[in-house]
Amino acid sequence: MPRVRPSSCRRAGLWLALAVLLCGYPGAAPAGTLTKAEVEKWFPDPYRVGEKDKAVPVWPIFRYGGPPHHDVPLVGYAFESIDLAPVPGFSGTPINLLVGMDMNGEFMDVIVLSHHEPVFLGGVGPEPLARFLTQYRGLGLKQNITIGSGTARTDHVGGTSVYLDGISRATASLRIINQSVLSAALKIARTKLGYSGGRDPDLIAHVRTDLYEPRTWDQLVESGLVRHLSLKNRDVEKAFEGSEGARRDPEALARPDDPFCDLYGAMVTVPMAGRNLLTDAAWKTLNNRTYSGDQVLLVMAKGRCRIVTETFQRNTVPDRLTLKQSGLPVEMRDLDIDAPMRAIGQPDFDQAMTFRVIFQSGLDPGEPMQVALRVPRSHGIVYPDRYTRDFDLQLSLPSDYVIPAAEDQKTWVATWKSRKLEIAILLLALAGLTWVLARQSRLVSRARPLRWFRPAFLVFTLVFIGWYAQGQLSIVNVVALLQAGIAGQSWAFFLYDPITAILSVYVVATLVVWGRGTFCGWLCPFGALQEFVTMVSKLARIPRRRLQALTDRRLKWVKYVVLAVTLVAAVISARWSDPLVEIEPFKTAITMRFERSWPAVAYALGTILIGAVVYKLFCRYLCPLGAFLALAGRLRRWDWLARRVECGTPCQTCRVRCEYQAIEPSGKIDYLECFQCMECVAIYNDDHQCAPRIMERKGRRWPTNAASRPAGSPDGLVVLGAGGKEQR
Numbered sequence: 001m002p003r004v005r006p007s008s009c010r011r012a013g014l015w016l017a018l019a020v021l022l023c024g025y026p027g028a029a030p031a032g033t034l035t036k037a038e039v040e041k042w043f044p045d046p047y048r049v050g051e052k053d054k055a056v057p058v059w060p061i062f063r064y065g066g067p068p069h070h071d072v073p074l075v076g077y078a079f080e081s082i083d084l085a086p087v088p089g090f091s092g093t094p095i096n097l098l099v100g101m102d103m104n105g106e107f108m109d110v111i112v113l114s115h116h117e118p119v120f121l122g123g124v125g126p127e128p129l130a131r132f133l134t135q136y137r138g139l140g141l142k143q144n145i146t147i148g149s150g151t152a153r154t155d156h157v158g159g160t161s162v163y164l165d166g167i168s169r170a171t172a173s174l175r176i177i178n179q180s181v182l183s184a185a186l187k188i189a190r191t192k193l194g195y196s197g198g199r200d201p202d203l204i205a206h207v208r209t210d211l212y213e214p215r216t217w218d219q220l221v222e223s224g225l226v227r228h229l230s231l232k233n234r235d236v237e238k239a240f241e242g243s244e245g246a247r248r249d250p251e252a253l254a255r256p257d258d259p260f261c262d263l264y265g266a267m268v269t270v271p272m273a274g275r276n277l278l279t280d281a282a283w284k285t286l287n288n289r290t291y292s293g294d295q296v297l298l299v300m301a302k303g304r305c306r307i308v309t310e311t312f313q314r315n316t317v318p319d320r321l322t323l324k325q326s327g328l329p330v331e332m333r334d335l336d337i338d339a340p341m342r343a344i345g346q347p348d349f350d351q352a353m354t355f356r357v358i359f360q361s362g363l364d365p366g367e368p369m370q371v372a373l374r375v376p377r378s379h380g381i382v383y384p385d386r387y388t389r390d391f392d393l394q395l396s397l398p399s400d401y402v403i404p405a406a407e408d409q410k411t412w413v414a415t416w417k418s419r420k421l422e423i424a425i426l427l428l429a430l431a432g433l434t435w436v437l438a439r440q441s442r443l444v445s446r447a448r449p450l451r452w453f454r455p456a457f458l459v460f461t462l463v464f465i466g467w468y469a470q471g472q473l474s475i476v477n478v479v480a481l482l483q484a485g486i487a488g489q490s491w492a493f494f495l496y497d498p499i500t501a502i503l504s505v506y507v508v509a510t511l512v513v514w515g516r517g518t519f520c521g522w523l524c525p526f527g528a529l530q531e532f533v534t535m536v537s538k539l540a541r542i543p544r545r546r547l548q549a550l551t552d553r554r555l556k557w558v559k560y561v562v563l564a565v566t567l568v569a570a571v572i573s574a575r576w577s578d579p580l581v582e583i584e585p586f587k588t589a590i591t592m593r594f595e596r597s598w599p600a601v602a603y604a605l606g607t608i609l610i611g612a613v614v615y616k617l618f619c620r621y622l623c624p625l626g627a628f629l630a631l632a633g634r635l636r637r638w639d640w641l642a643r644r645v646e647c648g649t650p651c652q653t654c655r656v657r658c659e660y661q662a663i664e665p666s667g668k669i670d671y672l673e674c675f676q677c678m679e680c681v682a683i684y685n686d687d688h689q690c691a692p693r694i695m696e697r698k699g700r701r702w703p704t705n706a707a708s709r710p711a712g713s714p715d716g717l718v719v720l721g722a723g724g725k726e727q728r
């Protein structure tokens with residue numbers, strides 16, 4: 001029987017794994033599975049659950065509280081989030097929640113039905129998630145609901161912004177859950193409760209925040225950033241004709257051509273308008289009191305009209321103004337900014353106020369909107385009859401100041417902004433590592449600098465990337481991509497965790513250049529932890545064991561078996577893959593920092609401590625992510641670690657000193673198993689460690705053919721110890 005070459009098996013495994021990962025198969029869209037009877041369990045007496053709507057996947061909720069045969073009022077709707085907003089979690093499968101919402105858009109309850117989030121499965125457990133979801137009760141879509149970090153709750157602004165207490169080490173998953181709840185609820189609110197526009201907030205235009213130049217009032221009006229409505233007395237009187245409110249304004253009748261109101265409006269979240277119209281203090285206040293996606297309107301009036309009455313309460317909805325878009329009202333509230341305007345040549349206004357529209361309202365800045373000014377009239381003294389007419393100020397942003405919806409990004413942008421410092425630190429570190437490795441600078445090509453630079457960078461990897469920023473890449477990420485592809489879901493869920501997203505892109509890019517070693521040797525927090533255990537074991541002089549070459553080669557195939565079983569299980573069902581990914585101790589040691597059940601902690605400690613005897617045993621022989629990266633590393637285009645003709649014949653120094661056993665007897669580096677520790681590079685450039693360099697320094701050269709090997713060395717094997725002494 002012909003012998004199958006290992007390289008052929010690896011190549012076949014690579015294409016099989018990539019094909020399964022990238023292609024999957026077109027799966028059916030996920031759908032809810034609850035029956036009416038099951039929904040009734042969550043909404044018992046005095047509630048009644050109606051039949052599921054055939055057009056929209058919701059169950060109407062009625063409340064019975066009157067006498068027999070009395071009308072039972074509709075009080076809300078219940079729905080499964082997976083039917084309306086199947087946002088994939090970090091397992092690649094959508095989180096399914098049962099959401100109850102009343103007729104005011106307030107949450108009656110939010111209950112988790114199913115999920116496969118790694119951080120909750122055997123991690124922090126289900127109880128913290130259940131407690132987190134109880135915080136939605138009583139909150140509503142008219143509030144800006146944001147996830148806090150840890151257990152810190154921030155004061156809300158104007159009663160419209162609420163921070164939910166987060167769960168430590170689970171913030172990214174909670175943001176996906178929050179997005180699922182809000183996106184699903186908004187779709188129901190628009191179809192059943194008359195919310196604005198019928199547009200998903202993630203699919204609307206956004207204002208451009210990168211444009212600003214000083215402008216005068218006239219220039220802002222001319223450019224369309226400030227819009228104007230001019231009303232004369234005769235215009236108002238004409239609107240009341242044919243009603244009891246006609247001819248009730250003596251001043252309008254006496255002077256019909258005099259101005260009644262000059263109303264101006266501007267969207268001041270556009271810096272070109274806001275920074276010119278508002279004072280520096282007002283602009284700062286605006287930014288402190290708003291969140292990504294919120295809009296702020298500045299409304300200015302001059303004349304007999306009033307945009308709010310004398311009894312108006314600050315931070316509430318204006319009593320004389322209404323904002324509309326697509327024929328539906330959009331709530332706006334006073335932002336309570338005193339003396340907001342700077343002098344740029346504008347008229348002397350009688351009133352000027354700023355009003356905030358929260359992101360969840362669905363207001364699209366790229367579409368026309370109307371600010372309706374309500375003009376009241378009354379007749380009578382004791383119980384006067386009141387009559388009103390609305391006059392619309394048309395608002396629309398010039399296209400130069402809007403990012404079209406097709407080019408816009410989803411709400412993960414807010415997550416990236418909130419972690420901009422962590423992102424900046426990571427990007428600087430990756431840029432530095434790239435520079436050091438690409439140039440093979442003295443930091444990694446000389447023994448002494450390498451001796452301090454590598455441990456220092458591994459401290460950064462373990463402490464910052466792993467324990468602090470929670471950036472441990474895992475086979476869970478690969479499984480999530482696979483399962484999302486099978487279900488036909490977007491991979492955008494990765495963007496909710498910017499550290500993981502950046503590391504993933506970097507690792508994929510460096511696979512083509514250097515292979516798996518960049519991640520496994522420098523950017524894996526668990527690998528860094530194993531390395532420090534090895535350093536401690538050396539100091540403690542714990543005897544270590546180097547496996548025989550044949551045993552080492554056979555054990556290295558185990559991780560490929562683990563990878564294959566895990567990916568096949570992921571294709572079949574998430575329930576199969578969830579327990580299999582626990583072969584990685586990453587969640588216990590890095591994500592949860594050992595705060596798990598004792599079996600999980602014992603397993604993680606075991607895989608770490610065994611590395612004190614057999615160097616990085618888990619990484620080399622068991623890690624399924626390492627196996628996947630090794631297979632993907634076949635895409636590497638360059639053998640970038642320098643070798644000499646003497647390497648392997650006769651010199652074996654690098655091979656014997658390589659603790660990963662990634663150098664073959666011939667001197668060739670096995671890049672699929674190389675962790676890029678750079679030890680062989682340091683030896684290659686060291687006059688006291690590299691045997692050929694030592695011979696050259698002595699004015700001698702070793703022949704490389706078998707007929708002229710050094711005397712006394714029948715097999716030509718020459719090994720130099722750490723001190724540069726020749727060993728045979």
